Amino acid sequence: MKKNILVIPGDGIGPEVTTWGKAALEKIAEIFGHEFTFDEALMGHAAIEVTGEPLPDETLEKARQSDAILFGAIGHAKYDNDPSLKVRPEQGLLKIRKELGLFANLRPILLFDELLQASSIKPEILRGTDILFFRELTGDVYFGEKTRSEDRNTASDLMIYHRYEVERIAHKAYQAAQQRNKRLCSVDKANVLESSRLWRETVQEIAKQYPDVETEHMFIDNAAMQLIKNPKKFDVVLTANLFGDILTDEASQIAGSMGMLASASVGESTGFFEPIHGSAHDIAGKDLANPLASILSAALMLEIGFGLKEEAKLLVDTIDQVLKDGFRTHDIADQSTNRFKVLGTAEMGKLVIK
Amino acid sequence: MKKNILVIPGDGIGPEVTTWGKAALEKIAEIFGHEFTFDEALMGHAAIEVTGEPLPDETLEKARQSDAILFGAIGHAKYDNDPSLKVRPEQGLLKIRKELGLFANLRPILLFDELLQASSIKPEILRGTDILFFRELTGDVYFGEKTRSEDRNTASDLMIYHRYEVERIAHKAYQAAQQRNKRLCSVDKANVLESSRLWRETVQEIAKQYPDVETEHMFIDNAAMQLIKNPKKFDVVLTANLFGDILTDEASQIAGSMGMLASASVGESTGFFEPIHGSAHDIAGKDLANPLASILSAALMLEIGFGLKEEAKLLVDTIDQVLKDGFRTHDIADQSTNRFKVLGTAEMGKLVIK
Numbered sequence: 225m226k227k228n229i230l231v232i233p234g235d236g237i238g239p240e241v242t243t244w245g246k247a248a249l250e251k252i253a254e255i256f257g258h259e260f261t262f263d264e265a266l267m268g269h270a271a272i273e274v275t276g277e278p279l280p281d282e283t284l285e286k287a288r289q290s291d292a293i294l295f296g297a298i299g300h301a302k303y304d305n306d307p308s309l310k311v312r313p314e315q316g317l318l319k320i321r322k323e324l325g326l327f328a329n330l331r332p333i334l335l336f337d338e339l340l341q342a343s344s345i346k347p348e349i350l351r352g353t354d355i356l357f358f359r360e361l362t363g364d365v366y367f368g369e370k371t372r373s374e375d376r377n378t379a380s381d382l383m384i385y386h387r388y389e390v391e392r393i394a395h396k397a398y399q400a401a402q403q404r405n406k407r408l409c410s411v412d413k414a415n416v417l418e419s420s421r422l423w424r425e426t427v428q429e430i431a432k433q434y435p436d437v438e439t440e441h442m443f444i445d446n447a448a449m450q451l452i453k454n455p456k457k458f459d460v461v462l463t464a465n466l467f468g469d470i471l472t473d474e475a476s477q478i479a480g481s482m483g484m485l486a487s488a489s490v491g492e493s494t495g496f497f498e499p500i501h502g503s504a505h506d507i508a509g510k511d512l513a514n515p516l517a518s519i520l521s522a523a524l525m526l527e528i529g530f531g532l533k534e535e536a537k538l539l540v541d542t543i544d545q546v547l548k549d550g551f552r553t554h555d556i557a558d559q560s561t562n563r564f565k566v567l568g569t570a571e572m573g574k575l576v577i578k
Numbered sequence: 579m580k581k582n583i584l585v586i587p588g589d590g591i592g593p594e595v596t597t598w599g600k601a602a603l604e605k606i607a608e609i610f611g612h613e614f615t616f617d618e619a620l621m622g623h624a625a626i627e628v629t630g631e632p633l634p635d636e637t638l639e640k641a642r643q644s645d646a647i648l649f650g651a652i653g654h655a656k657y658d659n660d661p662s663l664k665v666r667p668e669q670g671l672l673k674i675r676k677e678l679g680l681f682a683n684l685r686p687i688l689l690f691d692e693l694l695q696a697s698s699i700k701p702e703i704l705r706g707t708d709i710l711f712f713r714e715l716t717g718d719v720y721f722g723e724k725t726r727s728e729d730r731n732t733a734s735d736l737m738i739y740h741r742y743e744v745e746r747i748a749h750k751a752y753q754a755a756q757q758r759n760k761r762l763c764s765v766d767k768a769n770v771l772e773s774s775r776l777w778r779e780t781v782q783e784i785a786k787q788y789p790d791v792e793t794e795h796m797f798i799d800n801a802a803m804q805l806i807k808n809p810k811k812f813d814v815v816l817t818a819n820l821f822g823d824i825l826t827d828e829a830s831q832i833a834g835s836m837g838m839l840a841s842a843s844v845g846e847s848t849g850f851f852e853p854i855h856g857s858a859h860d861i862a863g864k865d866l867a868n869p870l871a872s873i874l875s876a877a878l879m880l881e882i883g884f885g886l887k888e889e890a891k892l893l894v895d896t897i898d899q900v901l902k903d904g905f906r907t908h909d910i911a912d913q914s915t916n917r918f919k920v921l922g923t924a925e926m927g928k929l930v931i932k
């Protein structure tokens with residue numbers, strides 16, 4: 225198989241983890257005889273520094289021409305500390321999601337047995353958990369009109385949904401549920417929000433087309449609670465953009481660490497694959513980051529982007545083995561025991577590739 | 579001390595739990611020689627059934643004339659299943675918050691040692707946690723303009739904040755932090771939302787007036803994760819209305835159960851005290867609900883509403899003792915052992931009063 229892959233390392237720990245996601249793809253190509261060619265482009269703070277823009281035209285052009293994108297992370301402390309800055313790294317990520325029509329963000333909560341202990345949640349609560357989030361990614365308060373009054377004392381963001389936006393992601397989520405445990409939980413705040421009432425109405429309609437899937441509707445506040453109280457009860461979770469952002473980060477504790485979760489954004493064309501962790505400027509460049517989420521992003525690219533199931537499985541199994549052998553990065557090492565061999569980013573990356 | 583207290587039982591399990599919050603207040607009055615008089619009023623589905631309105635004028639009038647309000651819960655399955663209904667129970671709660679100017683919702687995460695095991699989170703992660711949430715309660719996407727297009731295919735809610743709304747709750751939160759561990763974490767999504775950028779800017783300004791308090795700003799997605807990863811790191815948490823709704827429900831797992839958490843809404847005049855749990859129609863009328871959150875709401879009324887610290891402490895200590903003696907309601911009983919004496923709502927209520 226021949227594929228053009230665009231690598232966008234981004235900011236903070238992005239470059240150091242993406243190195244290993246890319247290395248994993250190269251290794252897979254070598255083993256299975258595929259031909260993956262790579263190009264690289266700038267986004268976020270890294271792009272602002274060079275071009276003044278968080279998403280340079282050149283990056284968008286390359287993205288459109290690629291078969292899949294491997295992305296690192298975005299964001300920088302400078303902007304977080306100064307809310308008045310006009311040009312911001314995250315605008316690059318939001319724009320590329322919109323421009324490429326990446327309306328469905330899939331976040332599987334993959335639980336490695338070996339990491340059951342790394343979570344703050346009790347192992348007996350976690351064991352057997354297997355959740356697939358479908359987060360809507362190109363609508364909601366993320367993309368609605370923003371205003372700031374002349375005197376700067378009033379600010380607003382429009383939380384808005386169109387029926388077709390809910391429909392298309394609902395179909396994807398239901399289709400996935402049919403392949404899994406046939407349960408779908410749609411999360412909203414329909415007791416307060418009009419956009420959530422549209423969301424709920426629409427999901428109720430779509431549900432009729434999938435009578436084999438059991439549908440539940442849950443308010444976001446309750447969902448945030450149930451997710452840690454009884455994660456096993458969830459199968460496919462369908463959410464709007466903002467609620468999905470919150471719930472999936474929360475769910476990362478189920479997997480033991482944010483450093484273990486990958487996501488796939490798909491929609492109209494090219495797929496976009498990235499760790500769910502952020503740029504973590506505080507540990508950037510210190511060889512402390514966990515490269516496994518980037519390698520798992522590569523696995524998602526193989527599976528969801530290219531339909532290469534066996535190749536993806538090899539990566540996941542290798543990570544599983546490395547964990548079984550007692551190797552850990554800092555974020556997933558239980559400090560209270562010395563059963564584990566704690567590795568830096570590069571050592572862990574090398575080990576998996578080998 | 580003479581006080582007029584309005585009891586609004588509301589919907590679902592509201593009436594059966596509020597009975598015990600009220601009984602606790604009566605008992606305290608008897609013991610300490612206070613004169614509490616009680617009146618009752620309708621709100622939510624209960625009010626719609628009788629008057630057609632979720633917040634009848636009479637209820638609002640009584641509320642204005644009372645010194646404090648003890649509330650139960652709101653909501654009904656009928657409305658949750660039919661998003662197209664125009665008159666909805668929750669409108670009553672939102673309206674009374676707005677009308678009484680209850681802009682600050684205080685949600686203490688009170689951890690009873692005895693319940694450490696009832697949580698899905700590991701006891702060693704929880705032990706020592708003591709968080710006080712300040713949730714803004716009369717602004718945000720809850721109260722911004724709602725629209726639905728003619729063809730019903732587009733719906734929106736305006737997420738909006740004014741600087742003075744952020745300032746007044748920030749002051750309250752900082753003042754509380756000064757009396758506690760002098761740490762304040764403000765939660766927002768300033769990397770995406772303009773209203774969050776106003777929020778962050780304003781908190782940064784107010785922070786300068788409280789140099790003895792250490793301020794941290796955190797994105798909501800990260801906060802949802804950190805809260806269960808390392809709850810001990812939080813002291814006072816300051817949030818907007820929607821983010822606070824989500825985080826405090828999530829935090830209820832820290833306290834072992836939603837059935838254990840009370841909240842105080844304060845602002846311009848009369849205080850409003852309620853459990854954070856919802857109406858839980860599925861268990862309503864079955865003597866399964868936990869009355870402790872309503873009794874703890876009564877304790878918050880005594881402490882925050884009337885400044886009666888000793889009286890409040892007696893209620894909290896009594897609950898602590900009842901738990902130490904091995905009594906539990908269903909929600910907090912560990913089913914895997916028979917160390918506990920599991921009681922119904924009324925038995926638990928009676929026991930605490932006695």
Ligand SMILES: CC(C)[C@H](C(=O)O)[C@@H](O)C(=O)O
Pocket residue numbers: 298299314317469769770799
């Ligand atoms: C960086 C930020 C804009 C982004 C989001 O909120 O979507 C991130 O948190 C994510 O979840 O991908």
Ligand SMILES: CC(C)[C@H](C(=O)O)[C@@H](O)C(=O)O
Pocket residue numbers: 415416445652653668671823
């Ligand atoms: C019932 C609902 C409107 C309410 C809210 O969202 O504020 C509830 O969840 C709460 O937290 O008090």
